Amino acid sequence: GAGVSQSPRYKVAKRGQDVALRCDPISGHVSLFWYQQALGQGPEFLTYFQNEAQLDKSGLPSDRFFAERPEGSVSTLKIQRTQQEDSAVYLCASSLAQGAGQPQHFGDGTRLSIL
């Protein structure tokens, strides 16, 4: 497809379960970002990949959060032992290259609800 694709669009999980969220960036985009967007708030940075290298994971809230992009294209955000405060929309974005104010192209997000 032409845009960033995220799946699933909605995910409901029970507290304590593990979840995996997928992001397919735009083909050829080097940079990939994950954001967490709480209800009524702006997106907050979680982690950044340049190709397969995770260059910054400083925004990950805890060691229960893990992201990977093994072949430099598709990325997965995994949350282990989910808790209610993990409920949010998780946005993925990609851009052609790093720097120079390259605009980020966002997916539709995954709305995660933890019961």
Next chain:
Amino acid sequence: AQTVTQSQPEMSVQEAETVTLSCTYDTSESDYYLFWYKQPPSRQMILVIRQEAYKQQNATENRFSVNFQKAAKSFSLKISDSQLGDAAMYFCAYFSGTYKYIFGTGTRLKVLA
């Protein structure tokens, strides 16, 4: 640390009228980029307009224009001839040459028919 502030949680505008959304930011950098993104209920963030800090000329994209005041660290978005499809959350974002975007808390724009 850089911050972005949007002080208007919600704004309303009559169809065909003009509305201005406010954004202020704090930074010690001299070179950076500012963006306005639109997020409709479908959740996809869509780039509205982009401003490079070293350019004094205000960016314009059709009905959307900005008033960039670098000294005041202000970056407002003006929407002219508002349309029903403009209704959305609008986020101001700052980017300073690394890779992190810093977003404001957003302004919900309602367009009244």
